[in-house]
Amino acid sequence: MTVVFIVTLAILALAGLLTLVRLVKGPWILDRTMALDVLVVLIVAGFAVNMARTESVLTVPILVCTALLGFVGTLSVVRLTEGRKEHR
Template sequence: MTFLDGALLICSILLALAAFGAVIRMIKGPALLDRVLAADVLLVVLASALIAKMVASRSTDHLALVVAITLIGFVGSVTVARFVQDRRRP
């Protein structure tokens, strides 16, 4: 096993644990912002997994998908934050 294989194995395990934790937080909540933050974390984990796959295969095939996922996560988080801010105003 090379160093890259070991690093990818450790990275995959940590990403799986992070995804599991994010899914649990999305299910349990308790608030809307907790669920939105967990969805954002899940998108980051997905993008990180795609980046790890690109490193393993030594290609940039999924780079546009990673950029799209991160943009969707950013726009979604900003939209929910503005929605929550508007709801809290008297």
């Protein structure tokens, strides 16, 4: 079972690196916002895999708070860029 956790965390890490590339390259602010949102989802997934590996429920509040912060952050950026013609 340990191999499954290692492979899963490796895939999440690779996805995180590819997401960081998109976050840096952009070119639009909404691309960067989506990359940041995907990065938050990957962090939550990493915490969930770690929680399954350790069989502990102590990280559930961290999962909920991280997911809420990512959601509110994404909504805030979309709300700020809503009326603009260029989203750079």
